Amino acid sequence: MKFSTKLGLWFFFCILIIETGSMLFLHQNVVHSLVDNEMKSLLARGDSHRDVLEETFTDNTLQHIVLMESKTDTEVVVTDTSGRVINSSIAINNEIKSIIAPISNNNQIIETDWESQPYIATASPFSSNSGESGTVFMLKSTSQMKGLITDLNHHFGIAVIIILFFLVITNLVLVKLLTKPLVSMKEATKKINEGDFTVTLPVISKDEIGELANSIQTLASNLNYLQQERKEFLASISHELRTPLTYIRGYADIGQKPHLLDTQRMEYLKIIHEESIRVSTLLEDLFELAKMDQNSFSIVKEKIKLGEFLQLIFEKARPVFSNSGIDLQFYIKKECYVNIDPLRFEQVVQNILDNALKYSDGGTTTIKLSKQDNTCELTISDEGKGIPEDQIPYIFDRLFRVEKSRSRLTGGVGLGLSIVKEIVDAHEGELKVSSKIGVGTTVSILLKETQNK
Template structure:
C-alpha cells in the first residue's frame, strides 16, 4: 500500500507542480511587464512635466533648474533643439544614443512617447516629450533611466518569487503527505480486511469511512464479510445436517443388516429387519434426490417446463390422492377454487409444491382439525392459501423455515419424517415460476402458507 501512497502522492505533486509553475510563470511575467510599464509611464510623466515648465518659461535658469532636479534622482534628462542638438543634460549621455533615438522620432504626440523599453539588452529606458514655443516645435525633452536599476528591482522580485516557490513546494509536499495518508489509510484498512477474508477469517470490522466512494467500498467489503460469514456458517450447518441425516439411516441399515445375517433368528424377524433396511435406504434415496434438486437450483440448471394449467382440476387430482391420508388421521381437508382459474406452471413441480405443503400440514395437525386450500384472484395474481389448525410455528423460527435442513423440531424426531429440505425446495420452485411464498403462524393456532403466482389470461 506504500506503493499506491507514493504513486498517488507523486502524481498529485507533479500535477500541482506543473500548475503552480505555469501560474508562477504568468504571474512573474505579468508583474515584470507591469513594473516596466509603470517605470516608462513615470518616466514619460516626468518628461511631460519638464516640457510644461519649458513652455511656460524657456530660459537658461529653467534649463538649469530641470537639470539640477534630475541630477538628484535616479533618472536623467536631456533637452535638445528641433535638430537634435543637446542644449542641457543632467548626465553625460553618449551622443550616439541621442542620435539613434532621434531617428525614431517622426512626429511624437504632445503627450510623449516611449523610445526604448528593452530593459534586458539596452542600457537605458527612454521616453521623449516635444515642447513648443510660440506654437512651433522648439525641441525635445528626453528622459532616461538606467536598465540596471530595473534589473536590480526585477532581481529582488525574482528572489521573492524563488522564496515563495520553495515555500509553496514545501507546503505542497506536507499537504500531499497528509492527503495521501488520509486517502490511503482507508485503502490500507480495506486491504487488510480483504487479506483476512482471503485467509477465511470473516470477522472483519471496518469503521465508517464516510459517504463517498471509499465509504461505499468499505461498506461493500463489510457486507461481503458478513455474507461470507453467513455462508460459512450455513455451509457448516449444512454439512453437519447432511452428516446427521445420513448417519442415522446408515446406522440403522448397518445394525439391522448385521442382525439379519445371524442364523439364529426367525424368518419373520429377518423380514422385519429387511423392511427397516428398505425403509432407511428409501429415506437415503429421498435425501439424495432432494440434495440433487437443490444442487441443480444452485447451478441454475433446474428446468421448469411451463404449460397452461387449470388449477381447480390439479387440486381435485391432488385431493383424490392425498385425502385417504387425511381421513386416516381424522383430519378434514377442504379445497375451494374456481374452475376458471388458470396458471402457467410446470405441472409436476407445482404438484410437488402442493403435496409438500399439504404433507407438512398433515404432520403437524391434530385429529379432528381442518386443513383448507383456498384460491383467490387478487389484482391479476393468483393467491393460494394452505391453512391448517396444527401446532403452529414459534415466532423466532418463522424467518428460517425455508432454510435447508432447518426444522422447528430441533430433536429431529423420526416420527415426523422428512429431510428438512422440503420447504427449501418449495421456495426454489415457486421462485423459479416467478412467484413468491410467505408464511404466517402462531403457536397452537395453526399455520398459513401463501403462494402468489401470475394468472394465465389467455
C-alpha cells in the same frame, strides 16, 4: 512499486505541474505589470514637463526641469525639432543619441527593451505658446529595474521552495491517510484468503473507499456465515444419514437370526424398507438442491390456468388429509393465468401441503387463490402447531427444522422448504410465511399474472 508510492508520485507531480504553471504565469504577469507601470509613469512624467514648457518656455523653466530630474532616478533630455539638445540632466553619449532621434508629433514610449538596453525611454513632443518646438525625452536606467526584478525572482524562488516543502509534507500526510484504509483492506483480504472470515473493517467514510470497505466486510461476513452453515450442513447430513443407516444395519443384523419368527422378520424388513426410502428421498432432495445451486435444473414454463391446476392437486391430496382427520378445503376467489413449470410448481404446492399434514393434528387446511391488480396470490393455511416467530426467517435454510429432536416420527429432514424457496425464486415469485404457536401457519406465494391471449 507500491500503490501508495505510485499515488504519492502521481499526486506530487500533478500538483507540481499545476504549481509550476501557476507560478510562471504569476511571475510573467507581475514582471509585465511592473514594467508597464514604469513605462506609464515615465511617460506621464514627460507629459507633465511638456505641459510646463508649452505654458512657459524659458531658460529658468528648462533649468528647473533638469534640476528636478537630477534629484530622481530618471533623466530628462530636451531637444528642438532638429534633434539638437537644448538641455539635459545627463551627459549625452552615443547610447543617448541613439534614443533621442526625431519622432512624430505624438507622445510615445520609444524604448521598452529593459532586458538588453541600458535605458527605457519615452518622448513627449511640445510646442510652446512663444513658438518654440521640440521633444521632452524621459529616460530611466534599466539596471534599477533589473535589480528590482532580480529581487522579485529571489522572493519567488523562496516561495517556490516553501510551497514545495509544504507540498511534500501534505503529499506524505494525504497519501498516508488515503492508503491507510487500503492497507487495512489488503490485510483483511489476506486473512480472508487464508480462511479467516472473522475480520472487521471500520467504515469511516461514505465515499468509494468506504463502500469498498463495506463490501469486503459484507463478503467476509457472508463467507463466515457460509462456513458455519457448511459445518452445520455436514453435521446435519451426517446425522440424517447415520440414523436410518443405523436402523437398517441393526434390523438387518436382527433379521439374520435363524430362530426369528416370520412375523418379526417381516416387521424388521418393513422398517428397513422405510428407512431405505428415507435415505433415498434425502439423497434425491440433496441432488435437486445441488442442481439448483449449479443452475443446471430446468424450468420449462407454460401458460397455466392456475385455478384448474390447483384443483387437480387438491383432488389428489384430499384423501390423504381425510385419512389423517384433517379437512382440506379449496377456494378460488378469482381465476388467473400464470407462466409456470407445472411439474416444478406442483412440487412446491405438495411440499407445503406435506408440511401442513405433518404438523397438523386435525383441524382445517385451506388452499385459497386470489388476485389483486396484476398479482396472483396462492395461500395455504393450516391449523397446526405453528412456528416460533424468531425461527421463521430460518425455515428456508437447508436442513433447518423447528423440531430439533430429528425424530423419525416428526417428518422430513428440513430440505423441502429450501427446495420450495429455490423454485419460487426461479419463477420470479415471492414467498411469505406467517405463523403463530398453537394457531397455525400461512404460506403465501405471489406470482405475476400473464395476460390471457
